[in-house]
Amino acid sequence: MRALYRIDIMTLFPDTVGDVLSESILGRAQERDYLRIETHQIRNYTVNKQRQVDDYPYGGGHGAILQADPLYRCWEHLISQAEPDVRPHTIFLSPCGKTFTQADARRLAWEHSHLILVCGHYEGIDQRFVDACVDEEISLGDFVLTGGEIAAMAVADAVSRLVPGVLSDPECFENESHWNNTLEYPQYSRPEIWHGMAVPEVLLEGNHASVERWRRKQSLLRTRERRPDLFAKLDLSSKEDQALLAELDKEQSRPTLPDKVICRKACEGDFPVMEGIAADARRYLHSHGVDQWGGPIPYPGRADFLADLSRGELYVLLCGDEIGAFFTLTTEPDPNYAAITDGKWASEEPYATIHRSAVAARWRGTGLADKMVQEAERIAWNAGIHWLRADTHKKNKPMQALLRRHNLQYRGNVLVSVQEGHDPRRVAYEKRIKRPKERRK
Ligand SMILES: C[S@@+](CC[C@H](N)C(=O)[O-])C[C@H]1O[C@@H](n2cnc3c(N)ncnc32)[C@H](O)[C@@H]1O
Structure with a gap:
């Protein structure tokens, strides 16, 4: 005979709770008799015609309180059904309880074999039931739920998966977050x-x-x-x-930016490092929920770099002998910019645009991005161009902050070409570049 772990849940919503806990791994564990989870309608234990389970709170106040008597009758019935040598452990789910942790789940799974979980509702339950019958109070966290059901399901789920036999191998949970006070490492699956x-x-x-x-x-x-x-x-x-x-x-450890950062035109030999910087920037944007460089084809990639290089518009910033950032500064008018909406450009004069810029992870936050904008302004000015433009994704807050730091003003919204299924909307910025003399002041 397998050791059966039993969880009884006292609730006003037995069907909802039962359905959730009979799915997937817990459902299979119950079919294989490792586990039995049953829900019990508290209302079935009333002795009044209306099957009323709640009443007003003594002393006044809002809402109603679950009465002690139906709770007690239900609980007493469950106690009478327990195995003769087992004393069920009764838990009241309550925001006033101790916050539930993985260590509690382990303790409950390994030190007990029968739990009774009591779900409160309304404004709570009569304290005399808690004093008479409850062994411990558990909270799901520092917030208030409408009822104890979600908390009971969470506790039942977390405990059940630690019951011997429910998961195929203890390794399944021993490597997981919170087992040894660590968070789990990132996981990946196919495709590569x-x-x-x-x-x-x-x-x-x-x-x-x-x-x-x-x-x-x-x-x-x-x-x-x-x-x-x-x-x-x-x-x-x-x-x-x-x-x-x-x-x-x-x-x-963040390096400090060298006094002299050199900006030079890129060459093909720079591409492998630039591709690494771009891949990391894509990961960074993605992890911050910014769909700016998304799509199956890595962007910016070698083809984009080659095109920019052939026009002589691709630059790298060198921190010592290391490439810390790259950017494209193009003087070709961008057809997407002609269709600006929700605003307009301040000037129709020739302009330069910063595109495809990225800073290597190790140089992020060192001021290298600011150097990049300064260099873009210098290059544009030296080419006789007095206006600078850029666009970025609405959610790319670091880029927007960088542009604003350099006095580029928000002008409106544009749509850019992106890979299918990705967000083409961008916010557009512009500034008049100051004379180098004015800039030095
Ligand atoms: C609206 S709450 C009552 C809250 C109560 N008046 C208080 O302020 O502490 C109704 C029921 O939801 C459940 N509940 C609410 N928040 C919970 C939490 N954070 N953890 C566990 N159960 C919770 C409890 O069973 C509680 O009796």
Whole structure:
């Protein structure tokens, strides 16, 4: 006989709760008798004709309170149904309870075999039922739900998947977020390249030790960045973790921009580095929900670089001997700009436009992007052009902030050519470039 784990849920909405918890993994675990989850209509335990379960709160106030008596009758019935040697553990889902964690899920799955989950409703439940019958109060978080059902489903789900036998292998949950106070590393599946974004190479090489090392490093990085409270609890004294942390510190320390940043025309030999910068910029935009360079064909890619290079309009910024950024500055009028809406350009004079610009991840936030705009202005001025334009995605806030920092003004909206299925809408900016003398003031 398999050890059966039992969860009874007392609720005013048994069908909704039951349906959710009988799907997928939990449904299969119940079919295979590892688990039994049952819901119980509290209303069935009333003794009045109207099957009323609530009444007004003593002392006045809004709303109604679930009465102790139907709750108690329901609970008593469940206790009487328990296995003779088992004392069910009763939990009231409440915003006043202790916030639920993975450690609680583990404790409940491993130290008990029968839970009774009580869902409140209305303004809450009569405290005397809690005092008489409840072993612990659990909250889903610091917010208030309409009823305890969603919290009960969350607790039942999190506990059930840790019950031995429900998942095929303990490894399934031992590597997951919150098992050991860490957050899980990023996961990838096929295809290898999706919308121009590649799977990290280490995951394709088939070297198990390297994969494990990469995953641990990513997990530490995520936990450190997103949950410093969990990170502080970690024991990182092992030689391996110390080495990973040293690597992370080194990778994340921001270099200071050299006094002299050189702007020169790009050459074909720069393309591999520029493609790396572009791929990282695409990942960055994507992770910030900006559909600016999206599409299956990596953009900007080699073909775009070649076209810009052939017109002599492609530039790189060198920080020491390292390419820190690239941009295109074109003096060709952009046909998309002629159809500006919701505003208009301030000048019809010749203008230069910044297109396809990106800063390498390691130089982000160092002021290199500002140098890029300054260089674009200098190049345009020297070519006798006194107006500068640029467009960017509505959600690309860093780019908009950069343009505004350099006094480019929002002029309206334009549509640009993009890959099928991607957002062509852009916000357009413009400025009159000052004489170099005025700029120096
Ligand atoms: C509207 S709430 C009552 C809130 C209560 N008046 C208070 O301020 O603490 C109704 C029921 O929803 C459930 N509930 C609400 N928020 C919850 C949370 N964060 N975690 C668990 N259960 C919650 C509880 O069962 C509660 O009795």
